Amino acid sequence: MKQPFIMEEIVSVLKRVAPSNKDFVALHEPSFQGNEWSYVKECLDTGWVSSVGKYVDRFEEMLSEYTGVKRAVAVVNGTAALHICLKLVGVESDDEVIVPTLTFIASANAISYCQAIPHFVDSSVETLGLDPNKLADYLLEITEVRNNSCYNKQTGRRIKAVVPMHTFGHPVELDTLVDVCQRYHLELIEDAAESLGSYYKGRHTGNWGRATALSFNGNKIMTTGGGGAILTNDEELGKWAKHLTTTAKKPHNWEFVHDQVGYNYRMPNINAALGCAQLEQLPDFLTRKRALAARYHKVFSKVDGVSFVTEPDFGSSNYWLNAIMLSPKWSHLRDDILQATNEQGIMTRPVWKLLSDLPMYAATPRMDLSVAKQLESCIINIPSSASLGAVHVET
């Protein structure tokens, strides 16, 4: 008798807290209520849709101002941003890069693009992100530091960098992680694709990594259609990021001189125009998302066997993507709950399959991943659009 009950309760809560006048409630829908149209129209009217035009510069300045990170470089998407972040800090062929196993595929793919090898680590139940204490113990056991570089004693390879990810917008424990990175001579890159608008101890995420990646994909808290950005507090690195992402062309009136293998990762002006309009509305999106999360929190606290994922004490989350966790005794019902909710027009989703279990990453190094495995079995993402936060609901 209890099984159907928890399913029905979840469905009923979702219907109440995230009501919609459509027959389908999406997991995350963008909202274009600001200056999107006028900025995009200006691009079309002036003919500046591509690499020429002012919106790319303006968007980069707005991002820098918003996050408090010195330099922002707009790029074609978050995956490209991650790829370039790894290049910037010197990840090379045959290096290992530490990355959580519980993250989106782009985290590992970007490492592969550098011919480097992802080394998968476990997550924390509190943040859903990389667990810095478990990492510290693990590094002590498997690495040795020589000539200011960290080596994996088992594989003989250099471990160059660590790429934590702020899952669903919840910041990881950065102070401890920074400390671990310093002790082991590891470069820190923040994958902040999901955490625009999220703060760690009062400062915006993306300020701890030597370089940080953002994403403005259509499912993110704000969108440019497709897009991303590289953030860095290091001016030189910022210049190099711009150079590398624009085919490494040296400035010249007319001559085509490129001084290294570069990328065409620039964000088109028309997408940056969208970005400017969306970023203007971000404070409003955040208010609405936090309101929605508060409602979910309140209501789910009365449902037995389910807990709503909240921000850690040390941080403020953008609540980009809301999530519930089934208690272990109900995790066998995960797929039934996904089935039931999706069938009733309420989009839900499990968390990513652990990257360490995918065929192309089967042979990569990894620590014990038991927490991530447990999280994989019990997390369910639930509707999170900012528009749902505006609806006033009696809970």
Next chain:
Amino acid sequence: MKQPFIMEEIVSVLKRVAPSNKDFVALHEPSFQGNEWSYVKECLDTGWVSSVGKYVDRFEEMLSEYTGVKRAVAVVNGTAALHICLKLVGVESDDEVIVPTLTFIASANAISYCQAIPHFVDSSVETLGLDPNKLADYLLEITEVRNNSCYNKQTGRRIKAVVPMHTFGHPVELDTLVDVCQRYHLELIEDAAESLGSYYKGRHTGNWGRATALSFNGNKIMTTGGGGAILTNDEELGKWAKHLTTTAKKPHNWEFVHDQVGYNYRMPNINAALGCAQLEQLPDFLTRKRALAARYHKVFSKVDGVSFVTEPDFGSSNYWLNAIMLSPKWSHLRDDILQATNEQGIMTRPVWKLLSDLPMYAATPRMDLSVAKQLESCIINIPSSASLGAVHVET
């Protein structure tokens, strides 16, 4: 007394043939006079700016219909398209790929992204593209075929593919090239970034390669802000191209399963919306560009020491980017002419610096490149926007 004369003549011809009511005549400007507005607005109104939405599918179908190539996959830009084309035909780490030295940097970079090595070849004076006869002689000399693969006897490496480029829209001699590729077991990839609307013996370019790359960058004959496409007549390859460019995610209602290292190279829906509107106008752009080229041709035929670059007998060019060639005795004036025209508000440009001369490609294999070297010294690109073709001018 003759030096200033040729400079003045060129400036005067450009002012007459490509007059403008702006104080600056660009090399190539896009034109948005069709349905750009209404399609883009629809994306914003429906919230479908990103990967969800109908314009990507529609744009792919329109491209396939227009070019006569079975399958088109829209991607983030032409560089990404080239990268995936190389992957599709099996270019691997340490392979050599034959590519003209006279082309845009993306051609060589895409090869580098596969950890393969560009092998630079010479150009033809007629097409400005790869010279298939010179290539045949060269391959006879330096390669041997074993187990249906072609090996460079000097480096010991496999030569896997040939990537000709249809320079400024003028098609290369494809029949001869196809024959050479077959004899030497080389995969043919067409870099048709510049040749949308160009035909070889009555059939659209892009139908000869196993895979073909297009670009819709802002300077191209039509634009999506930034964008590109992969074309292929092989259905299986087309499916794989779609899979590889969309993170290699396997279809599932909710689960994230990726079965190989994939890319986030998808074109956002809002950019595809622009693409649909632009492609509708392509026949009109072509008419205007051919009219402009005809005027240039007529007028420059009266200028001594300069010739206007025209399409080869076997093909029809889109005349994407118009070019003149200085006769060898005047090539020392190239930079002065560039200086004078740009100073007078008429944008001109030399052709690309030979890729084989750039620092990161200095140590790569190459044949004698004397024709390309000669072309580099005497080509000047001149204003080519479709809008200039509409102006009626007495010549």
